[in-house]
Amino acid sequence: MVTTPGLRDRHSERDALDRLVTNVRSGRSQVLVLRGEAGVGKSVLLDYLARGASGCRVARAAGHEYETELAYAGLHQLCAPLLDLRDRLPGPQRDALEAAFGLSAAPAPDRFVVGLGVLGLLAAAAEDEPLLWVIDDAQWLDRASALTLAFVGRRLLAESAGMVFAVREPSNVPELDGLAEVVLGGLGDTDARELLDSALPGRLDELVRDRIVAESRGNPLALLELPRGLTPTELAGGFAVRDATPLAGRIEQSFRRRLDGLPAETRRLLLVAAAEPVGDISLLWRAAERLGLDAGSAAPAQSAGLVELRGRVRFRHPLVRSAIYGTSTLPERERAHRALAEATDPAVDPDRRAWHRAHATTVPDEDIAAELELSAGRAAHRGGVAAAAAFLERAAELTPDPAARGRRALVAARAKFESGAPDAAHKLLAIAGLCPLTDVQRAQLTRLHAQIVYGLRRGSDAPPLLLAAAKQLAPLDGESAREAYLEALEAAIFAGRLNERIGPSEVAAAARNAPPARQPSRVIDRLLDGLATRYTRGYVAAVAPLQEVLAAFERDAGGDQHDMLRWFSLPWLVAGDLWDDETWHRLATRAVRVARDAGALIALPLALGHRAAVHLHAGEFAEASSLAEENQAITAATGNAPVRYAELLLAAWRGVEPAARELMDWGLQNAVGRGEGRGIGGYGYASAILYNGLGHYDVALAGARSACEYDDLGVTGFALVELVEAASRCGAHEEAAAALRRLEERTSAAGTEWALGVHAWSAALLLEGEAAESRYREAIERLARSRVAVHLARAHLVYGEWLRRENRRVDAREHLGTAYDMFHRAGAEAFAERARRELVSTGATARRRTVDTRDLLTPQEGQIARLARDGLSNPEIGAQLFISPRTVQYHLGKIFAKLEITSRAQLGRLPQSRL
The missing domain is CATH 1.25.40 (Serine Threonine Protein Phosphatase 5, Tetratricopeptide repeat)
Structure with a gap:
């Protein structure tokens, strides 16, 4: 590798990056996370990596503090140049990527089908040329991108591909936990002193030097930034900082001092750049023109080394961006966002335009709120539930009419709950509760509150809340009421003996008074009636109606993917309760297939557990073990x-x-x-x-x-x-x-x-x-x-x-x-x-006892061997096990060697018990 100017020390870190590039070039995947506090040199090491990765295709992305709610924003930076390869992917994965990136009008994809598509895209690109993805400021990736990239990183094995993340510590990116990492500390004293001396011409008092080195803890950016703004007298011997502010805060303060010396026009331009996270240079100049700023406004900031404007906007450090945004006043921020909104083409990027408009005002505005609601719909359609929730939350805040605000807050609460943010959902429910709601909306609020409680804690708190919601919905919306009764009964069944007040029999008794089902009745209506009989009249009385429910569920839910995914667990438990091994088998098999086809990885683990139990009772422990894995x-x-x-x-x-x-x-x-x-x-x-x-x-x-x-x-x-x-x-x-x-x-x-x-x-x-x-x-x-x-x-x-x-x-x-x-x-x-x-x-x-292949193969190898024996192709096996086809081939090579065979056909001649 070439040497990057300015790099001091970091020998072990550079060695780790050199080994990664070597591995990627030789066809061995590797993922690495660089962790360290702000200014410790993560970005410099990423530059070193990119400069030295000759023979590799390098793609770079960075998280942005103001883009964390926009689903797949970070991922799009990496995948956009590779999308011409998407025709190599299986149809569901290709469709999921196109939906996630707004290239089609397909329904919202499951984010893990998107993950499989990204994995396939990366593997396809790596077949043509070794590929290296470099992700800076991963702590600010949107959650959909962070989950997807971590998902892909854990499944790379035999591709000529590597991923390197740089993340600030302390970090809030649990998705990266468990990946191989290098933790960056400060420079050693000798290198720290040399770096400090190189940045400060003239003589520096020895005691002051020691103090700066000690307080910086060897942080390179701190060594360069902390002394700036100090007087010659202070540097000569009066340096006495006793600030307890965390280091990142002190570095940011240093940048703020440097910003104070810039012309007002320059600071306004930098604020526009800080408010625009994509780094679109043409958008920056269009917005600047609306504020009466010309190209000369940027010169002082460029001369000070705070920003680069070459092809795209790039700040010297993320703390420069946060310092600019943090020191500006609210009216200044609003003006910057307004200019950006006006400069953004509504036909090309309506969602980012709506987001800037929303930040350009604190006054309720129905026009902006409606625009945000449309953006939420588009985000949800792309599978960006978190982004949809963010748009809806802001829309509720800007809605002037109390009734409309309550409706939007209720919808936003549902989106927050579905995006995995129950605390935020609770806050939005509180807002909705203070607004004038219709009776139906009030009942929906009660039900959502109960569902949140059940989702967080499947205990005795949920059944009475869900039952109250069902009773509230009963005179207003019969179908929703029956669903809520079934939810309450499910919650009571799982709470079981720990029910303190309301158990299955109490819920079942109340459910017998539920509104009658519309005709023809839904399968979940018959399930509710059958379970209500089970818990009010006893096991024997419920056998016949529940047997009819199972037959109906197999027949009707077979064509209703939503009902199968939402409710398959209860009918499966009923089949076991009735000792119906055939239905038990068929329901688990169908549930796994539907969950796989839909990419519903929230439901799939439960379906796999049910299918594993079926295999176990059939004496097929190896298959059950593979499903458990x-x-x-x-x-x-x-x-x-x-x-x-x-x-x-x-x-x-x-x-x-x-x-x-x-x-x-x-x-x-x-x-x-x-x-x-x-x-x-x-x-x-x-x-x-x-x-x-x-x-x-x-x-x-x-x-x-x-x-x-x-x-x-x-x-x-x-x-x-x-x-x-x-x-x-x-x-x-x-x-x-x-x-x-x-x-x-x-x-x-x-x-x-x-x-x-x-x-x-x-x-x-x-x-x-x-x-x-x-x-x-x-x-x-x-x-x-x-x-x-x-x-x-x-x-x-x-x-x-x-x-x-x-x-x-x-x-x-x-x-x-x-x-x-x-x-x-x-x-x-x-x-x-x-x-x-x-x-x-x-x-x-x-x-x-004889030795069989269960003693030779790992659980994953055994599963791959069985799937290959059953005739699945490498892409099909990869899609099922969430690995790339090339990784499947890598494992098959090891399997063949262990079993002393040479082809897939020979797998079929091995006794089933040996795999």
């Missing part, structure tokens, strides 16, 4: 709360006690903290599974008891099975018999092979002789006709154990051997070990 990758990328129940169930069925206990402890703490009582039942059930497998029946009994203390939807029935076995093994026969009666009531009403099969082997545990054997055989026959292979293996295990106790060793070996093989192939090692011990007791020798 994908789930974690998505929640890590989105920053949403992790959904780890499938991961816990896997650990429990596998019998991995330390991992399962850690997940249980973590999950219980989080569930109680959130007020999510249903989680307590779920973790009790997982504990019962774990310890029944390990043969610690007393501990399993405690977990099963906890799970069965409350009727948790989709949990209690499963837990009753574990309670019967644990209690019978512990000699608690009356407790086992009582649990069996509760189980029989449910399974007989459900009537599926799964339900009747688990009841049969549970009943057999409490019987003797021919009666017991008949029920064991019935269980095996019924479960063999279901999808729940792990329960079929359980039935073989308990039958084999009974046969062994009956001294029918030969018969016992057959069923124990079958159970051992099934559990071992699945990966349920605790249950497999239980079967092995029983086999040994019959005098048989259990077959030694």
Whole structure:
């Protein structure tokens, strides 16, 4: 690399950047975050990087303090030169990019489909030439750009591409946490002294020099700026700064002192430049002309080294911009924004024009408010929910009519909530609440407040609020009221045993008085009625209507993507509650597909968790594990709360006690903290599974008891099975018999092979002789006709154990051997070990476990291998796993080497259990 003039020290930092460029040139991706306080030299290092990246295509972008609300503003700086490559992308990704950047009128894209499109665009460009993206002032990136760039950065691996971020510390960019970083400190004393001496001609008092070096802490910009404005006397020996202001503030003060000496015309021009974050030089001069400023106004600022006007506006440092804007008066700022608005072409950039107009006044103005509302609509259409919320918030502030202000504040609150800013949403609701609202708007306000509470804390606070909203909406908007009743019932189900006042039965009783559904009724109307029956008249009475709901949901919601994404979890829980393994499977499969196709990465983790549970019960632990891994990758990328129940169930069925206990402890703490009582039942059930497998029946009994203390939807029935076995093994026969009666009531009403099969082997545990054997055989026959292979293996295990106790060793070996093989192939090692011990007791020798590819491949490699085996192309695998096609190919190369094969076709010849 070439040497950048003015660089002192920074040897290790330069080495890190040199290695990054070397890696990118050789086809190994790398991402690096430079962190440091203002003025420490991050931008200088980025210049060094760009100058030395010969052979690479370098694209630069910078966050701007006044553009943080404009969605994808930072990302557009990087992607605009590459958009001619978008035809290489899959259709959904290409469409998402075009919508995000305003190139089409397509509906708002999911931001993570945009992320996949950016990843694909970067990978395509890197195939032609090594690509380096350099992002300065990342702390001021708009959130959509920050999320997308971090998403892409975490998925680069085998592309000739690199990304380097410079971010000020302390930082508010959590999206970059966890990426490789270099933290910049101050210069060493020797280099600091040399830099200071180079900036101050003439003799400098030694004690003053020491004081400046100490107070600057080696910060290069501070060394250059702090002495400016000091008198020769002060520099000669009277330097005595005792200012407690943070360093960034003191540097900014130094810039302010330098600004004070500039002509008034120059300061006005700089203010216009500071208020215009894009750096559009032609826009600056058009605005300047409206203020009567000519090109000569810029000369003093350029001579002082505060700004460059070459092709685009570039300030010496972001603190110069903030110093200019911060020292100006409100009327001065308004004049600058007004000039910028007048100079902005409304046909080319109507949204930025509206934003400048909004900052050009503090007086309510309906014309500007209406323009902002239109901008919000365009921003939302592009997927910029945060930008839409910002436009709407300002529109509400500038609305003169109180009724219109209330309407806009309510819409802005909804946008703020959807953009992940609940505190701001609460403030806007407060504003709306002070305005004259219609009865419908007042009810909508109540519902949104309740939804915010439920979104923040899925506990006992939400059900009464949602129920109140439903009752308020009932005489005004029947459809919205029924939706609110269903939301209240969902909240009460999840709050479960932690409900303090209003539980599912109370909400269900109120919902039976909801306005009648319009005809033909929606699937969510039938879901509400079915669940209301479940919690008012009991399990048995609800079986038939809920079975009809499941059939309707599969049929009707199959064509309604919104209903599937919003409500799929409740029908899936109902299917499990009814022991309907076929519908359970189909709903989870469809939910994953719809969420993938829609790029709905908020809903996808939950759908993946449901699908993982289906695979787990089918004995397909590897597939379940892969889905759990994908789930974690998505929640890590989105920053949403992790959904780890499938991961816990896997650990429990596998019998991995330390991992399962850690997940249980973590999950219980989080569930109680959130007020999510249903989680307590779920973790009790997982504990019962774990310890029944390990043969610690007393501990399993405690977990099963906890799970069965409350009727948790989709949990209690499963837990009753574990309670019967644990209690019978512990000699608690009356407790086992009582649990069996509760189980029989449910399974007989459900009537599926799964339900009747688990009841049969549970009943057999409490019987003797021919009666017991008949029920064991019935269980095996019924479960063999279901999808729940792990329960079929359980039935073989308990039958084999009974046969062994009956001294029918030969018969016992057959069923124990079958159970051992099934559990071992699945990966349920605790249950497999239980079967092995029983086999040994019959005098048989259990077959030694063979090494399979699960011991060779990482979880991600296993998932890629299975998808490739199933015929998916590299781009299709990449889109599903949120990695680039080139990274897929990189992993396939490692997979082939580990498996000692040479082609994808050979993957298909491997046994399914080995992948």
